[in-house]
Amino acid sequence: MAHNLINSLARRSFLKLNQTEHYPVLYREVHQFTNDYLSYKDTSKSVYQFLDCTFGGGNHSVPLLEKHQNLRVLGLDLDSKVMNECKTHYKEYICQKRLALEHTNFVHAQHIDPRQAFNKKIGITQKHDIVLLDLGFSSYQLEDIERGFSYMGNDDQPLDMRFNIHSPDQSTAMDIINGATELELCEILKKFGEERFHTLLAQKIVEGRVKLGKVKTTGDLKQVIREGFPNSARDEKNQMIKRAFQALRIATNYELLNLQKFMESAPQHVVEPNGLMMVITFHSLEERIVSQYLNKWRKNKMGDFGAKKPLEPSALEVEENSRSKSAKLFTFVFS
Numbered sequence: 001m002a003h004n005l006i007n008s009l010a011r012r013s014f015l016k017l018n019q020t021e022h023y024p025v026l027y028r029e030v031h032q033f034t035n036d037y038l039s040y041k042d043t044s045k046s047v048y049q050f051l052d053c054t055f056g057g058g059n060h061s062v063p064l065l066e067k068h069q070n071l072r073v074l075g076l077d078l079d080s081k082v083m084n085e086c087k088t089h090y091k092e093y094i095c096q097k098r099l100a101l102e103h104t105n106f107v108h109a110q111h112i113d114p115r116q117a118f119n120k121k122i123g124i125t126q127k128h129d130i131v132l133l134d135l136g137f138s139s140y141q142l143e144d145i146e147r148g149f150s151y152m153g154n155d156d157q158p159l160d161m162r163f164n165i166h167s168p169d170q171s172t173a174m175d176i177i178n179g180a181t182e183l184e185l186c187e188i189l190k191k192f193g194e195e196r197f198h199t200l201l202a203q204k205i206v207e208g209r210v211k212l213g214k215v216k217t218t219g220d221l222k223q224v225i226r227e228g229f230p231n232s233a234r235d236e237k238n239q240m241i242k243r244a245f246q247a248l249r250i251a252t253n254y255e256l257l258n259l260q261k262f263m264e265s266a267p268q269h270v271v272e273p274n275g276l277m278m279v280i281t282f283h284s285l286e287e288r289i290v291s292q293y294l295n296k297w298r299k300n301k302m303g304d305f306g307a308k309k310p311l312e313p314s315a316l317e318v319e320e321n322s323r324s325k326s327a328k329l330f331t332f333v334f335s
């Protein structure tokens with residue numbers, strides 16, 4: 001595959017939700033890989049299937065439908081709010097049976113029958129030619145003041161952080177921060193936030209929640225951390241806040257467990273032989289899991305990396321979209 005990637009400008013959002021746009025990270029690189037892959041394939045297949053495991057606003061996969069008439073996209077996402085918007089916004093593609101959307105966790109990908117989703121269209125198979133995971137959360141979620149994902153936005157946001165707000169049995173970030181023992185909080189901060197001061201921070205959170213009665217909002221959590229470390233520098237406290245938010249979000253949504261489960265089942269049950277897999281990660285915990293699996297698959301002669309090293313956004317993309325800064329695109333082509 002040729003990977004002559006020109007420096008990319010961030011792609012503008014396809015779907016605008018409540019004035020919020022989501023700039024798809026490493027958009028040009030994902031498209032380049034997809035285009036290269038499709039142009040190298042033989043022409044015996046009448047359709048190619050793209051599984052977008054983290055559909056969000058469809059900003060990565062929907063533009064591909066315009067370019068490749070023989071492509072079908074199955075989009076999955078846990079966020080029913082965004083999914084419902086997409087069903088209206090992309091009605092035309094859905095009516096044409098070129099796009100199907102399912103509100104579900106990508107760990108269930110292997111149980112969704114694409115023949116059903118695309119109305120038994122000829123040429124559709126159970127597994128997919130191209131699979132994309134763009135991990136974490138979208139700008140739609142980050143900027144939604146009812147969700148509690150943002151440590152930089154409005155301080156009155158309830159600490160919810162669930163990707164799936166219609167999941168009554170799932171604990172919210174508020175349930176976890178108020179209900180976990182000090183030891184459990186310590187583990188969450190250490191494992192999912194890689195927080196050096198996990199023991200002390202867990203202790204300060206427990207003290208803070210007693211003082212406040214309950215940690216209910218993003219502002220409460222920030223206050224507890226700031227007051228718990230009065231002598232630390234402002235920058236250090238902000239980093240601690242950032243890591244605590246990441247840890248809570250990962251714990252609330254079982255993010256690493258989901259990723260691990262998916263990577264475990266994907267080669268056998270989700271990706272076609274000769275299929276292409278692309279994963280965009282945003283932090284070292286995700287990177288570690290993805291690279292462990294890719295290296296294992298390569299060692300077991302199941303295929304090879306699409307690009308030797310994970311691709312990173314150009315300086316230009318980072319300048320346009322600072323959220324892309326820590327992103328990495330891992331690619332694998334199965335044999």
Ligand SMILES: C[S@@+](CC[C@H](N)C(=O)[O-])C[C@H]1O[C@@H](n2cnc3c(N)ncnc32)[C@H](O)[C@@H]1O
Pocket residue numbers: 022023024025053054055056057058059060076077078079082104105106107134135136137138163258
């Ligand atoms: C970074 S955003 C994807 C944005 C999308 N690529 C776009 O350009 O519009 C990640 C999305 O993955 C979804 N998500 C996270 N974990 C998921 C899971 N286990 N199953 C399905 N969707 C998930 C989130 O709800 C969010 O919408």
